[in-house]
Amino acid sequence: MSGLWEVLTEHLPEFSSGFFVTFRLVAVAFVIAIVVGTLVAAFRVAPVRWLNLIGGFYVETFRNIPLLVLLFIAFAGLRRAGVPISPWVAGTASLGLYTAAYIAEALRSGVFAVGKGQVDAALSLGLTYPRTLRLIVLPQAFRTVIPALGSLVIAMIKNSAIVGASLLALPDLLKEARQIQSETFQTTEVFFWAAVGYMILTLSATFAFRYFERRFEIKR
Amino acid sequence: MNREPRWRLIAIAMLVLAALVLAACGDDEEESSDEPAAAAEEFPADTTMAEIQEAGTITIGVKFDVPPFGLNNPQSGEVEGFDVDLGNYIADRLGVEAEFVEANSDNRIPLLVDGSIDLILSTMTITEERDLEIDFSEPYYVANGDVLVPGGSEIAALEDLSGQTVCTALGSTYQETIKAEVPDAQLKLVDRYSECLELIQTDAVDAVSTDNVILTGMVIQDDTLELLDLDFTTEPYGVGIPDGDTEMKEFVDESVAEFIDDGSWQETYDEWVGQYIPEDQIQGPPDITLEEALKLFPL
Numbered sequence: 001m002s003g004l005w006e007v008l009t010e011h012l013p014e015f016s017s018g019f020f021v022t023f024r025l026v027a028v029a030f031v032i033a034i035v036v037g038t039l040v041a042a043f044r045v046a047p048v049r050w051l052n053l054i055g056g057f058y059v060e061t062f063r064n065i066p067l068l069v070l071l072f073i074a075f076a077g078l079r080r081a082g083v084p085i086s087p088w089v090a091g092t093a094s095l096g097l098y099t100a101a102y103i104a105e106a107l108r109s110g111v112f113a114v115g116k117g118q119v120d121a122a123l124s125l126g127l128t129y130p131r132t133l134r135l136i137v138l139p140q141a142f143r144t145v146i147p148a149l150g151s152l153v154i155a156m157i158k159n160s161a162i163v164g165a166s167l168l169a170l171p172d173l174l175k176e177a178r179q180i181q182s183e184t185f186q187t188t189e190v191f192f193w194a195a196v197g198y199m200i201l202t203l204s205a206t207f208a209f210r211y212f213e214r215r216f217e218i219k220r
Numbered sequence: 221m222n223r224e225p226r227w228r229l230i231a232i233a234m235l236v237l238a239a240l241v242l243a244a245c246g247d248d249e250e251e252s253s254d255e256p257a258a259a260a261e262e263f264p265a266d267t268t269m270a271e272i273q274e275a276g277t278i279t280i281g282v283k284f285d286v287p288p289f290g291l292n293n294p295q296s297g298e299v300e301g302f303d304v305d306l307g308n309y310i311a312d313r314l315g316v317e318a319e320f321v322e323a324n325s326d327n328r329i330p331l332l333v334d335g336s337i338d339l340i341l342s343t344m345t346i347t348e349e350r351d352l353e354i355d356f357s358e359p360y361y362v363a364n365g366d367v368l369v370p371g372g373s374e375i376a377a378l379e380d381l382s383g384q385t386v387c388t389a390l391g392s393t394y395q396e397t398i399k400a401e402v403p404d405a406q407l408k409l410v411d412r413y414s415e416c417l418e419l420i421q422t423d424a425v426d427a428v429s430t431d432n433v434i435l436t437g438m439v440i441q442d443d444t445l446e447l448l449d450l451d452f453t454t455e456p457y458g459v460g461i462p463d464g465d466t467e468m469k470e471f472v473d474e475s476v477a478e479f480i481d482d483g484s485w486q487e488t489y490d491e492w493v494g495q496y497i498p499e500d501q502i503q504g505p506p507d508i509t510l511e512e513a514l515k516l517f518p519l
Contacts, residue, residue, distance in 0.1 A: 079422035080422055087424065
């Protein structure tokens, strides 16, 4: 039986390949989540009723379906329907679109924190609604919701383990760890290192968001 | 707005919820099991067998999605298959009820080690690596490694798997065999073999590799799939017994020997396996010992 350290050094190639699969997965999902989340939030606060409805429908759909079910629909469901979607596309899209619903809600609350007077002032100065959003409201909304976004990104990184554990069978950090565990039976040691791997990602996200928080802080 | 009725509504909703929780708890109470059969052997008080007899049930980990060895039949709600029949045979010898819980390739050994189950009967190949964690009975079945492909596939031999995606179960012997034999193959490791079936049916993988009997079960469910009959490994199955429990191992070995000797093995084989395979592939009880089996999968 080798010790804690030997488990890591002996299986470093597997651990690191799993780590980078997880990293790529959350990086792509993060981009999808921010872009789609911002768009949906804009829809939800727009002064156009049918855009509100579309935004609301998006949030309630993706927020009310468990991620695991979403993954089954996006992969097995679509493939059964004849769409040759790859596990990688199904995984990043599901994780990204799922997180986007939460990000949209966080941003919406940030938008409401911006005084209505500012929107009225911008509109009366002749700015169009999309420009008002882009130049006046969203920059301030993002600043207010940075801490909330940080929590959502941490949750997304942890949710990426569900993608690997599902039918998609992506060789992510958890899958590689379980593979090593099933070959060595060193459960505690292997999952300790898997936890360290996830914490490297989540703590990096924490520090990044804390930096942004300080950078865009409103001096009082 | 009048707030009173809303609070009342919430209170009622919580009461209903509490009642449901209580009702659900009530369902757990099981009626006490029948008296143990009179014929059962008696064992010294400190043995696992005596403890199991005291409890009245033996908990056995089997697969729930691998016909013909262990399948949770949705029609009957019962688990059935070769492994289940052997489990019931062992339970009958103890005069207790067998309770079957799901144990797949990845979690079966941890379940046995932590005491959640008393025995593993989960199409488990005997290997030296696993033997470090648990004990094995004498082999009760011999399967062979094989590959399953969709009809019309160009894969015809093990080498053809190079560059293809191959599904097998996490924690199975094939995880390591495929990596060693065809390093270029891309492994898709899933928790259950039923997931491999789903993946090959939707062309998400190019092949499934595992024991021929498990793959035969998939062909029974979907006859558009084809078995290649490669027989590239020999995989003797053993009953998993908690490490170091020599009395239990002795008892299980006796049970397996009796299962084979009194004709139950052949009967069970004909029912679950024999009727589904070509006549020239029909086999008798295993003629391999535990010692020989261990040498097939050395550390």
